[in-house]
Amino acid sequence: MPDTEPSGHGWTSHTDGAVAVVVLEGDWLVSETTIDRGVSRLVNDGATLRGIGFESGALGHWDSTLLVFLSQLRQASAQRNIDFDESGLPVTTRRLLDLLPVRELPAAAAVGTSSISYRVGVHAINAWAEAVAVTTLVGETAQAVASVLRGRTHMRGIDLLTCVQEAGLEALPIVTIVNVLVGAILAFVGAIELRRFGADVYIANLAAVAVLREMAALMTAIVMSGRTGGAYAAQIATMQGSEEIDALRSFGIPLLDYLILPRVLALVSMMPVLYLYGSAIGILGGFAVAVAMLNISATIFTAQAAGAVTMAEVVFGLAKSVAFGALIAMAGCRVGLRAGRSAADVGRAATTAVVVGIVGVIALDAVFAVCANTLDF
Amino acid sequence: MQAPAAKLRVKRLSVGYGERVVQQDLSFDVAAGSIFGIMGGSGCGKSTLLQALIGLLRPSAGSVCFGTEDYWSATEARRTEMGRRFGVLFQSGALWSSMTAAQNVALPLEMFTTLDTAAIDALVQLKLSLVGLDVGRDAMPASLSGGMVKRVGLARALSLEPDMLFLDEPSAGLDPMSAKRLDDLILDLCHGFGVTVVLVSHDLESLLSICDDGIFLDGSTHTAIAHGAPKVLRAQSGNPIVHAFMNREQASVERAAHGS
Numbered sequence: 001m002p003d004t005e006p007s008g009h010g011w012t013s014h015t016d017g018a019v020a021v022v023v024l025e026g027d028w029l030v031s032e033t034t035i036d037r038g039v040s041r042l043v044n045d046g047a048t049l050r051g052i053g054f055e056s057g058a059l060g061h062w063d064s065t066l067l068v069f070l071s072q073l074r075q076a077s078a079q080r081n082i083d084f085d086e087s088g089l090p091v092t093t094r095r096l097l098d099l100l101p102v103r104e105l106p107a108a109a110a111v112g113t114s115s116i117s118y119r120v121g122v123h124a125i126n127a128w129a130e131a132v133a134v135t136t137l138v139g140e141t142a143q144a145v146a147s148v149l150r151g152r153t154h155m156r157g158i159d160l161l162t163c164v165q166e167a168g169l170e171a172l173p174i175v176t177i178v179n180v181l182v183g184a185i186l187a188f189v190g191a192i193e194l195r196r197f198g199a200d201v202y203i204a205n206l207a208a209v210a211v212l213r214e215m216a217a218l219m220t221a222i223v224m225s226g227r228t229g230g231a232y233a234a235q236i237a238t239m240q241g242s243e244e245i246d247a248l249r250s251f252g253i254p255l256l257d258y259l260i261l262p263r264v265l266a267l268v269s270m271m272p273v274l275y276l277y278g279s280a281i282g283i284l285g286g287f288a289v290a291v292a293m294l295n296i297s298a299t300i301f302t303a304q305a306a307g308a309v310t311m312a313e314v315v316f317g318l319a320k321s322v323a324f325g326a327l328i329a330m331a332g333c334r335v336g337l338r339a340g341r342s343a344a345d346v347g348r349a350a351t352t353a354v355v356v357g358i359v360g361v362i363a364l365d366a367v368f369a370v371c372a373n374t375l376d377f
Numbered sequence: 378m379q380a381p382a383a384k385l386r387v388k389r390l391s392v393g394y395g396e397r398v399v400q401q402d403l404s405f406d407v408a409a410g411s412i413f414g415i416m417g418g419s420g421c422g423k424s425t426l427l428q429a430l431i432g433l434l435r436p437s438a439g440s441v442c443f444g445t446e447d448y449w450s451a452t453e454a455r456r457t458e459m460g461r462r463f464g465v466l467f468q469s470g471a472l473w474s475s476m477t478a479a480q481n482v483a484l485p486l487e488m489f490t491t492l493d494t495a496a497i498d499a500l501v502q503l504k505l506s507l508v509g510l511d512v513g514r515d516a517m518p519a520s521l522s523g524g525m526v527k528r529v530g531l532a533r534a535l536s537l538e539p540d541m542l543f544l545d546e547p548s549a550g551l552d553p554m555s556a557k558r559l560d561d562l563i564l565d566l567c568h569g570f571g572v573t574v575v576l577v578s579h580d581l582e583s584l585l586s587i588c589d590d591g592i593f594l595d596g597s598t599h600t601a602i603a604h605g606a607p608k609v610l611r612a613q614s615g616n617p618i619v620h621a622f623m624n625r626e627q628a629s630v631e632r633a634a635h636g637s
Contacts, residue, residue: 154488156487162475238474239473239474242469242471242474243467243468243469243470243471244471244472244473244474246433246465246467246471247465247467247471247472247473247533248473249432249433249460250431250432250433250460250463250464250465251460251461251485251488251489251537252457252458252460252461252489253484253485253488
């Protein structure tokens with residue numbers, strides 16, 4: 001009764017006693033047909049089936065679809081203790097089939113189906129651990145800076161000099177451009193309103209005070225966060241990936257002395273310098289716009305600006321730039337140290353360091369502004 | 378000389394990441410002056426075990442004792458001190474990329490000894506010559522070949538005259554000739570300096586030619602399935618997975634792994 005025997009596209013079968021012989025024929029190509037070729041009918045139909053054999057004389061071209069069929073058939077047979085006789089299959093097919101598991105692999109354990117409370121808890125614990133780590137880093141860095149001041153440190157001078165060069169000298173061009181433009185923009189913005197009251201000369205006051213008190217420190221910090229904070233994170237994250245950090249740890253070389261301290265010290269010492277430079281160049285930008293385009297005389301601008309600025313403003317700006325420098329450097333190092341080991345992690349670390357740096361700097365600036373206001377400063 | 382005391386003693390050690398257990402219930406002794414192989418297929422947890430031995434990953438249970446002192450229950454300062462008594466060669470070499478080959482070897486000496494520059498220079502030159510790097514000591518790691526990086530890494534691992542040396546896949550990524558030369562070098566240096574070595578590898582040639590003793594880790598049962606010298610395991614192990622591994626019989630490993 002060949003009609004009732006199970007069959008599918010590309011195969012037929014006939015029963016020979018308790019053994020079913022599957023006759024494979026024609027092409028088995030993924031481009032021509034679906035994967036499901038009705039394999040389950042064969043083993044389910046034959047309750048008394050003891051074995052499965054093959055005839056492949058009429059088999060044409062075949063690809064992975066044939067292997068899927070055979071593998072599923074073999075797994076189904078193994079479950080029912082049906083003997084699976086491969087000898088009728090082409091040698092190349094058998095070799096590929098040998099690479100596949102005989103039994104169905106257990107389903108991978110389900111992941112990430114935990115409850116909301118569990119996840120909130122995990123996040124809370126992680127956040128707390130991170131807060132502790134950051135606080136520890138800040139404290140240890142402060143201690144390390146103190147021991148540097150007392151002349152006792154493992155830090156290598158050459159590392160510090162390299163970092164100072166990167167964070168200082170090499171940052172000058174971009175700090176120049178940004179601060180000149182900000183000074184010029186402030187002069188233009190001031191001109192719009194002040195001119196209505198005939199108070200053009202106060203453009204000088206506006207530009208000088210705004211640059212010294214806010215803009216030079218803030219803009220320089222934002223530029224340095226993108227430029228240097230991101231670079232610190234990327235450098236340290238790359239060292240994670242290449243096992244360099246592991247090598248330091250294995251020797252017991254303190255990461256603080258070797259990696260973090262030179263970077264923090266470089267940025268903390270260079271930020272005030274960049275701030276002073278940025279202030280000067282920013283006021284110069286305002287000066288250029290006021291004199292060249294807004295018809296204010298150079299003498300008046302200079303006199304007004306000098307009258308508006310106090311030493312307290314400069315000290316305030318210097319204090320802020322030191323704090324910003326420490327924040328950017330420590331954020332960059334911390335993000336780099338907790339990064340993973342892949343190339344994608346390096347990119348992620350750099351991005352995170354820049355975002356944390358910029359947001360942190362602006363938030364810290366707001367804190368300074370509120371404090372100054374409260375102190376009537 | 379009587380039987381040498383255990384230099385490293387591992388008792389009922391379990392390692393893993395979070396809730397994922399990588400290896401559990403490992404116990405073994407590494408005799409002083411021996412070369413001990415941690416064997417097993419790729420991904421079975423050899424490198425994770427090594428991380429727990431060298432202090433980079435806190436084990437979830439068990440103890441790691443150097444001599445008689447338990448590493449993981451010691452204070453952090455004491456752990457750092459113990460850590461300086463062993464050298465590590467990482468799989469990738471892990472040379473500090475911002476320093477020349479010579480500076481890589483010199484840095485630990487500069488950090489932890491009071492030697493003057495001339496003495497450090499002499500020691501660095503010696504170590505680099507021992508590993509066969511007579512020229513190129515001022516080259517940056519990025520410009521060195523894979524074999525050279527491993528050699529400099531070995532010189533750096535030996536920089537503080539360690540009692541113990543941990544080698545993570547030293548021959549990985551090297552051609553058979555370079556791997557053989559590196560093996561010979563390891564053998565010479567370790568016997569010469571009297572260093573106890575723990576070697577993580579799946580390179581059969583290396584394991585058979587240099588290890589005196591060893592442990593075989595299995596990735597599916599997450600524990601050790603055989604102890605002994607690789608040569609002995611090859612000849613005598615009754616465990617089908619170990620036998621297949623040591624004799625390069627792929628098919629029987631498959632069968633054993635699939636349990637049929």
